[in-house]
Amino acid sequence: MARKSKRGRPVAPLDERHYRAIALLADGRMNYSEVARTCGVERRTLHRWRQRKDFDRELRKLSAKLVNEWRRTSRERMRLRTAQDMTWYFDAIGTA
Known part of the structure; x- marks a missing residue:
């Protein structure tokens, strides 16, 4: 059974874009806008992903x-x- 979000919609499992964003955020060399652009998503989407327990x-x-x-x-x-x-x-x- 799929897990549900706060709004009652099913939450999809983490995919390749999520793991790419995780690697870039953990590296710490890019800001949110650059990470979002590299992953092909909006910055707001990246912030929403950060609120997911599995992503975090x-x-x-x-x-x-x-x-x-x-x-x-x-x-x-x-x-x-x-x-x-x-x-x-x-x-x-x-x-120095």
Whole structure:
């Protein structure tokens, strides 16, 4: 049985456009307008998707995965203690 929205309409499962938007939002390099344009939807649609529990859950899951990966790689790079690794670290966190 299909899940229903607040308005009583059936909610379709996440499709390719949803997952593309999730990946772009989790990456954090684009704003909502750019993400919406890339996915071929209106910005309002993207905001509506963000209100969906399943969309938000997938976005949080991917964001946590990316953060954990960044932490793991930065820890590995910091162990090396070379000048190049230190430069990478400070560039990554945005300090000069």
